[in-house]
Amino acid sequence: xxxxxxxxxxxxxxxxxxxxxxxxxxxxxxxxxxxxxxxxxxxxxxxxxxxxxxxxxxxxxxxxxxxxxxxxxxxxxxxxxxxxxxxxxxxxxxxxxxxxxxxxxxxxxxxxxxxxxxxxxxxxxxxxxxxxxxxxxxxxxxxxxxxxxxxxxxxxxxxxxxxxxxxxxxxxxxxxxxxxxx
Numbered sequence: 001x002x003x004x005x006x007x008x009x010x011x012x013x014x015x016x017x018x019x020x021x022x023x024x025x026x027x028x029x030x031x032x033x034x035x036x037x038x039x040x041x042x043x044x045x046x047x048x049x050x051x052x053x054x055x056x057x058x059x060x061x062x063x064x065x066x067x068x069x070x071x072x073x074x075x076x077x078x079x080x081x082x083x084x085x086x087x088x089x090x091x092x093x094x095x096x097x098x099x100x101x102x103x104x105x106x107x108x109x110x111x112x113x114x115x116x117x118x119x120x121x122x123x124x125x126x127x128x129x130x131x132x133x134x135x136x137x138x139x140x141x142x143x144x145x146x147x148x149x150x151x152x153x154x155x156x157x158x159x160x161x162x163x164x165x166x167x168x169x170x171x172x173x174x175x176x177x178x179x180x181x182x
Contacts, residue, residue, distance in 0.1 A: 003088075003089050003092045004092065004096075006086055006089045006092070006093070007089055007092040007093040007095070007096040008096055010077075010080075010081065010086065010089070010093050011093045011094075011096035011097040011099075011100060012096075012100065014027065014073075014074075014077050014093075014097060015097055015100045015101070015104075017073055017077075018073065019104070021073065023071060023073065024101055024104065026071055026074075027071065027073070027074055027097075028097070028098065028101050030069075030070045030071065030074045031074075031094040031097055031098065032094075033069070033070075034070075034078075034090065034094065035090075035091060035094050038090065038091070044065075045087070045088075045090075047061065048061075048062070048082060048087040049087050049088050055082065055083060058082045058087075059079055059082055059083070062075070062078050062079055062082055063075070063079070066078060081093075102139075105137075106136045106137055107136060107137045107138075107139055108130075108134055108136045108137070108138055108139070108156060108157060109138075109139050109141060109157075110127075110130055110138050110139065110140050110141065110154055110155065110156045111141045111143065111154070111155040111156075112126065112140050112141065112142045112143065112152065112153070112154055112155075113142075113143045113144075113145050113148060113152065113153040113154075113155075113164075114142065114143075114144060114145075114148070114151075114152050114153075115144070115145065115146050115147075115148050115149055115150050115151070115164075115165075116144065116146075117142070117144055118142055123140060123142065126140065126152075126154075127140055130154070130156065134156065138156075147166060148164035148165065148166045148167075149164065149165035149166050149169070150164065150165040151163045151164040151165045151166075151167070151168070152164065153167075
């Protein structure tokens with residue numbers, strides 16, 4: 001929960017700054033590059049989060065590594081994350097920032113869970129229907145989970161539409177258990 005709160009706070013602040021300076025796309029790309037760098041070099045994250053390493057040494061390393069690669073605003077953001085001991089939340093912050101950028105562009109991410117892979121025809125139909133309902137451009141992220149037995153679960157921002165057979169069976173079981181028999 002703390003990671004989500006930290007991510008929201010820092011991503012929102014950086015988003016506001018980037019929007020104000022009209023560099024949203026640039027900062028978005030810098031975040032993507034940063035995530036790739038950290039994924040490819042986990043020792044860098046270990047260095048930046050190690051409590052035994054002095055903050056000045058961490059900031060010096062961040063300046064050396066990133067000063068030529070990122071905008072000054074993004075560099076200041078990274079240095080702030082280091083000074084506030086929030087570096088471990090960079091990944092979640094990047095994801096939250098990307099969500100804000102998508103929202104700004106009118107794009108919504110929809111996670112779609114089915115028991116079997118969706119055909120291209122069904123995927124396009126679902127995408128069109130969700131776009132009509134939401135009034136936004138939808139990017140589908142399909143997942144297969146056989147535990148739902150059948151049907152579909154759609155997660156759209158903070159809304160869950162559960163039309164799975166598993167959900168219907170659980171609901172029926174709860175209703176039957178609630179019935180009192182004399």
